[in-house]
Amino acid sequence: MSVATQHRSPRLDPPVAALLARLRRRIRAYLWVDGLAALVVTLGVAFWLSLALDWVFEPPVGLRIIVLVAAILALAWVLARLIAAQLRVPLTDRSMALLLERRFRRFQDALVTSVELADQPEHAAAFNLEMLAHTRRAASEQSAQVDVRAVFNSKPLARRVTLAAALVLATVVFGIFAPDAFAIWARRSLLLSEELWPRKTRLVVEGLEPGGRIKVARGSDWPLEVKADAAIGRVIPEIVQVRYSTLDGGRGRENMSREGIVGPGEAAFQIYAHKFKSILSPLTFSILGGDDRLGPFYLDVVESPTIHRMTLRCEFPDYMHREPREIPVAGLVQIPRGAKLSVVAEANKPLELVEVDEIRDQEATPLTQLNLAAEHGAAQTRFELPLGELDADRTLAFTLHDNDGIRGRDAVRLAIGALADEPPQVNVQLKGIGTAITPAARLPAAGEITDDYGVARVWFDFHVNDDARSQQPINSQGTDPAKLEVSDALEVGPLELVPKQKLHWAIQAADECTLDGGANVGSSQRYVLEVVTPEQLRAMLEARELGLRRRFETIIEEFTATRDSLAGLDLAGAKPAPAEPADSPAAADAAGGAAARSVAVQFERAVQNSERSAHETLEVAHSFDDMREEMINNRVDTEELKSRLKEGISDPLTQLVEGRFAKLQEQFQQLAQLLGKPESAAARTAAIGEMDAILVEMRAVLDKMLELETFNEALDMLRQIIEAQEKVNAETKQKQKQKVRDLVE
Numbered sequence: 001m002s003v004a005t006q007h008r009s010p011r012l013d014p015p016v017a018a019l020l021a022r023l024r025r026r027i028r029a030y031l032w033v034d035g036l037a038a039l040v041v042t043l044g045v046a047f048w049l050s051l052a053l054d055w056v057f058e059p060p061v062g063l064r065i066i067v068l069v070a071a072i073l074a075l076a077w078v079l080a081r082l083i084a085a086q087l088r089v090p091l092t093d094r095s096m097a098l099l100l101e102r103r104f105r106r107f108q109d110a111l112v113t114s115v116e117l118a119d120q121p122e123h124a125a126a127f128n129l130e131m132l133a134h135t136r137r138a139a140s141e142q143s144a145q146v147d148v149r150a151v152f153n154s155k156p157l158a159r160r161v162t163l164a165a166a167l168v169l170a171t172v173v174f175g176i177f178a179p180d181a182f183a184i185w186a187r188r189s190l191l192l193s194e195e196l197w198p199r200k201t202r203l204v205v206e207g208l209e210p211g212g213r214i215k216v217a218r219g220s221d222w223p224l225e226v227k228a229d230a231a232i233g234r235v236i237p238e239i240v241q242v243r244y245s246t247l248d249g250g251r252g253r254e255n256m257s258r259e260g261i262v263g264p265g266e267a268a269f270q271i272y273a274h275k276f277k278s279i280l281s282p283l284t285f286s287i288l289g290g291d292d293r294l295g296p297f298y299l300d301v302v303e304s305p306t307i308h309r310m311t312l313r314c315e316f317p318d319y320m321h322r323e324p325r326e327i328p329v330a331g332l333v334q335i336p337r338g339a340k341l342s343v344v345a346e347a348n349k350p351l352e353l354v355e356v357d358e359i360r361d362q363e364a365t366p367l368t369q370l371n372l373a374a375e376h377g378a379a380q381t382r383f384e385l386p387l388g389e390l391d392a393d394r395t396l397a398f399t400l401h402d403n404d405g406i407r408g409r410d411a412v413r414l415a416i417g418a419l420a421d422e423p424p425q426v427n428v429q430l431k432g433i434g435t436a437i438t439p440a441a442r443l444p445a446a447g448e449i450t451d452d453y454g455v456a457r458v459w460f461d462f463h464v465n466d467d468a469r470s471q472q473p474i475n476s477q478g479t480d481p482a483k484l485e486v487s488d489a490l491e492v493g494p495l496e497l498v499p500k501q502k503l504h505w506a507i508q509a510a511d512e513c514t515l516d517g518g519a520n521v522g523s524s525q526r527y528v529l530e531v532v533t534p535e536q537l538r539a540m541l542e543a544r545e546l547g548l549r550r551r552f553e554t555i556i557e558e559f560t561a562t563r564d565s566l567a568g569l570d571l572a573g574a575k576p577a578p579a580e581p582a583d584s585p586a587a588a589d590a591a592g593g594a595a596a597r598s599v600a601v602q603f604e605r606a607v608q609n610s611e612r613s614a615h616e617t618l619e620v621a622h623s624f625d626d627m628r629e630e631m632i633n634n635r636v637d638t639e640e641l642k643s644r645l646k647e648g649i650s651d652p653l654t655q656l657v658e659g660r661f662a663k664l665q666e667q668f669q670q671l672a673q674l675l676g677k678p679e680s681a682a683a684r685t686a687a688i689g690e691m692d693a694i695l696v697e698m699r700a701v702l703d704k705m706l707e708l709e710t711f712n713e714a715l716d717m718l719r720q721i722i723e724a725q726e727k728v729n730a731e732t733k734q735k736q737k738q739k740v741r742d743l744v745e
Helices: 014-057 061-087 093-103 110-119 121-126 129-144 154-177 179-190 372-376 534-567 585-633 639-673 680-744
Strands: 213-217 222-229 240-246 251-255 257-259 269-276 283-289 292-302 307-315 325-328 333-336 340-360 363-371 380-389 394-402 412-419 425-430 442-450 455-464 470-473 483-491 502-511 521-523 527-531
Touching: 014 061, 014 154, 014 179, 061 179, 154 179, 222 240, 222 283, 240 269, 269 283, 307 333, 307 412, 340 372, 340 412, 363 372, 363 380, 372 380, 425 502, 425 521, 442 455, 442 502, 442 585, 455 483, 483 502, 534 585, 534 680, 585 639, 639 680
Parallel strands: 213 292, 333 412
Antiparallel strands: 222 269, 240 251, 240 283, 257 269, 283 292, 307 325, 307 340, 340 363, 340 380, 340 394, 394 412, 425 442, 442 483, 455 470, 455 502, 502 521, 502 527
């Protein structure tokens, strides 16, 4: 700091010069004292204000830096404006003289005049020298009597000095009697330490420091637990509050739940709990309880780890002849038993750990852990888990841990169904054989055998009564081993069967399965066939033929009734009357409309009866075909009998259904379109004519059936004669043997 100096004129009288010097020194001292007092006051106010602010609010470091900078700026302002700037103001003799003239009126400008003439002697030539000398003497005489202290108003200075002294004293007293608090203030406000003020209440969040960040999965809940120190001397707060703000500016505060009531010294801590529910965006929170405050803490929202793509890498058993493949996982995955599996999964974010549990009977059992970070040196989005050979249904649960420390909210389940290799499907039946066979029968089999992975072999499986089972290979046809056509027959003759025995017969097939348990065997329907004599079988067939003839006679009678009912219908009036409003005149003719509808219903019934007759006629034809095949396979047929059954009965009935019955149905369709029209009469006549022709042919076939019955009766009579002759021969031989025994005796 510099102070402008005055070049005093040696022509000033000594009393005047001394007076001006005293005033100048007094002013400088006043300014120094006033400026230093202002500086001390500023320091004191800054100390106490920062102490109060820090004690009450414990502001973060950033705010404390702002307070410290503000205090430094205030001190700099006081130093610059109240000390440096004031002391640089020049204190000239003329300024001092004017100040004294204003305070002491008795100078009557003598002092100012003496100072000005001393500063500018050339101006004295214009004035009377005696007058000037008188003025100087007057100024000198008055200067000796002036007390410069009367120039100053000491009250403002005294107040400022007193305030400064009081602030200094208060600060010293605080430092003496509260040295720890003073030291904490110094470390927090000057050294910007994170140290907190001592509290009666002490809150703790384990694992979290102020400013700590926690990562939570989006949409999940996050539990917060706060502990209040319950040691003796500590204050347990009645209420602990969590205050939070979201990224979009939303704010809230909630009281935490107090778990139980703990008194001082009764336990280590009093627990308070709160749960942030369904967190969707980042938020900041602080905790307040008693005189303690924790925070801020930050909840950062990240995506929960999950598997967005999972496949099963399958290596199938060799006998299946299938290439390895990867099967996408979607719901329950069905995999053939015996396949070697590996789970290949890809997550939505890098994973550090995958916990795998196996679920059995609703209970989860730890299976393995995949420490991806340790195995690969870093978190991975993809992992693979070998499962080995699949031998039963399995359900796995994958719990994911990502590199953000987030544990997957829900375990990802994988359900694998072990598909057992099914036995071959044997859709093979006996063809042309009934429930009874002769000892010379032939048992033909026809059908199809299928299997998912191929049929290894096919055979007849049979046994007599309860004897041991026997097998005979079957020749199968087809280029595809998964689908074989069977057309073969088992000759019964070599088995040397006798009447009253029972033959158990089936077709069986084995696949190529090489898993534990061996090949799978499938079987057709198992037939139990009774062995009878040819005569007994012929009698059974004759009884069946008689039943078919009677059934055919019934068909003819029903078809004749249908023909007669159709002939008696007036189809020209069969069209139903149009619907009329209830109050119209046409409503009176309701009876006529009902009759017309009845005719239409009867016609429809005749059509249905005709269709049923055709169907039943065809069934009779097939039944005669089956009889013929059964006779051939049992080797009780004759050429004449086979010809009668096929050419006389079966073929004509089949041709009748496919020909005339089909034509009749076409005529009925045309007739249905002509109902209620005059043309329907001609169409009905044509249909009745066709029905008459059908009846003629049906009766002709019935005559063939009667001829067959006569032929069978003749055969039956012949069998009776033969049996009687054999009986006579047996009795004759018996009598001859008896006579021989009598003669010997």
